[in-house]
Amino acid sequence: MPPKSLAKLKKTTAEPPVARGLAAKAARPPLVRMVRIHEALTAEKYPNCSTMARDLEVTTKTIQRDIEFMRDQLALPIEYEPVERGYYYAASVAQFPMVTVSQGELVALLVAQKAVEQYKGTPFERPLNAAFDKLVSSLGEEENISLHELSEAVSFRTTGVPHGQIATFEVLADAVMKHQRVEFDYISMTAKTSERRSVEPYHLPCIGNQWYLIGYDRNRNGIRTFALPRIQGARNLGKTFEKPEDFSVADMLEGSFSAFQAGKTETVRLSFTQAVARLVEERQWHKSQKIRTMPGGKLELSMKVGIAPDLIAWILGWGGEVEVLDPLSLREKVRKTGQEIAGKNF
Template identity: 40%
Template sequence: MNFRAQLSRPPLERMLKIHDELRRGALVNCTKLMKALEVSRKTVIRDIAFMRDRLELPIEFDPLIQAYRYTQPVNAFPTVNVTEGELLALLVAQRALEQYRGTPFHRQLEIAFGKLAGGLRDRISFSPADELRTVSFKNIGLGKTDLAVFNALSGAVLRQEEVTFDYRKPGDARASSRRVQPYHLANRENLWYLVGFDLERGALRTFALPRIATVANTKAGFTRPADFSPEKFFANALGVLGGGGDYRVVIRFTAAVADRIREREWHESQELRELPGDALEVQLRLGALSEVEQWVLGWGAAAQVLAPAELRENLRRTTAALAKIYA
C-alpha cells in the first residue's frame, strides 16, 4: 500500500482549499496547487473540473495570467450534505488537528479526519467554507515531546515490555538510569506522562516524557496488574502528582473570579458552596498539596485557603518569599 497516498487530503478538503485560494484572489495554477495539496496534476485538474461542472462554480483558466480564477464573486462553497453528528465532529476534528500539529498524535488525527471528511452521507446541508471558521482551540504551554521517545514507550506499553531510559528529575543536573514496566501514557495539562512500575524503587512512578532520554526496549515481558487503572491512579491528584495523603482542601474565592471557578470542573471530588456576595467556597479531596498550592497562587488575592493548616503555612512561606522579591 502507498502510505503517502493513504494520507493524502480528502477531496472535500482539497476543494475547500482551492475555493479559499480563488476567493481571496491568489494566483492559482496547477503547479502551486500540486505543492500545496501534495497531489498530482491529474488530481488537481479533476478537482477543478468537478468544482466547475458538478458544483457549478464560475471557474475559468485565464491564459493571460496562466492561472485559474473566479469570473464572479463567490461567497460560500456549495452545500455538502452531512448528518448533524458528522458536522460537529468535522468542525472539532479539523480545529483539534491544527492544535496538535507537531505532537505525536498529529499523523493519526490527520488520517482520522481524512476518513471523516471523505465519508460524508446525505442528511442535512451546511457550507463548510463558512462553518469551519466557527470553532477554534487554544492551549497555553503545549508540552514538547520527542517523537522517537513517544513511539518507543507507546510500543512498550502496548506489548507490555520493560524499558530502560535516562530520567532527569526537576532541579537535578544529571539524569539517572531507570528500568520500568510501562503501564500507561497519559496527557495531563498539555504534557505527556508515563506511568510505570520502577523496578529499582519497587513502586509506581510518574515520568514526564520531555525529561526521558535514550529509551531502550529490553524485550522482557511483564503483566500489567488487572486492578490498575489511570482513573484510580490520578484520582487524588489535582493534575498529575498524587500522593499517599488524604487532605480536605477548602478554598474561598471572591466574587471577582467565582464565575470562572463555577464554569469548570477542576477535580472529580470538588464540592461548591455559594457564599454571600457571590463569593464561592470550593472543597477538594487530594493526596498531595504541591499542585493545589501552585493553583491557588495563580488566583492571587482572589483565593484564600481555609484548610488544611499545612497548606496555609506553605502559602504563608511562599508569599513571604515573594514579598521579599518584589519589595
C-alpha cells in the same frame, strides 16, 4: 445515480485553507482513483488495470489494490469479465460509498481537528495531520464543505504547550501495548542530572496538555509517573512483564488534583472573591468538588485531594482572589511559597 463528478470533488480544494486537513484535502489521491474507477464501472466501460493505470498515471499494481479495496473493504460487487477483458458491477450500485456523518458528528470532528492545532510546530504535528487527513478524505463533498464552513466558527488557543517527543512517545506506546520493559534517562524536577531508569510501562495519560508515562520503576521499587519531555534515550528492551490485574489509572489518580500521585487525601476548602467566583463556578476542577455561595458574593470550593505541587501552583495562580481555609498545612505551604515569590520579585 453516479457519484458527484471528479470536478465537483476537486472544487473543495479551491476553498481557502483555514486549517490543514479540511476542505483542501477533500480529494486525496486514493479516493480520486477509486471514484474514477467507479465512474468507469457505472458507465459499463469494462475498465481493466492497464487502461485505468494509463489514464490515472499510476502502476497497474496500484489499480489492482484499489479494486481489491473497493471489493473487499467497501463491499462493491466488482467482477471480472474475461470476454470484455475488464471489470464490471455484477449488481446495481446507486453511488460510491462515502462516510456519512451527522451535523453533531461533524462538529465533533471539527473540534478534534482544532484541538490538534495546539501541536503545531512540534514533532506531533505531521502524524496528527496525516491521521486527520485520512479521516476527512473519506467524507463526501457536502460534509467537507460543511466542515470548512464550521471551521470559521471554532478555534482553540492554548498556552504552555509542551514540546512534542514523538520518537519517545512511539517507543513507549509500543512498549505499553506489548507489555515490554523500557529503559531511559530521566531528570526529575529537582535533580541537576539525569538517572537511568528501568521501567515496566503501564499507561500513557495526557493530563493538562502534557503526556506522562505511568509504570513500575524497577530502580525505585514502586509505581511512578514520568513526564515525557524529561525522558531521553528511551529504548524497548523487548523483555515482557505481567501488568498487575488490579492496576487502575483511575484508582491511582483518585486523589490527585492533576498529574501528581497523591498519597493521603484531605478536604481542601478555598474561598474565592466575588471577582472570580463566576469563573470558578463555571468549571469542574475535580470530580469531588462542591461549591457553596457565601455572603458578599464570595464562593467556597471544597474537594477531597492530596496536597501536591500541582494543587499549590493552581491556587497561587489565582493570586489575591483566593484564600485557603483548610487544611492549615496547605495554607502554610501557599503562604511560604507566596513569600518566596514576593522576595524574588520585589
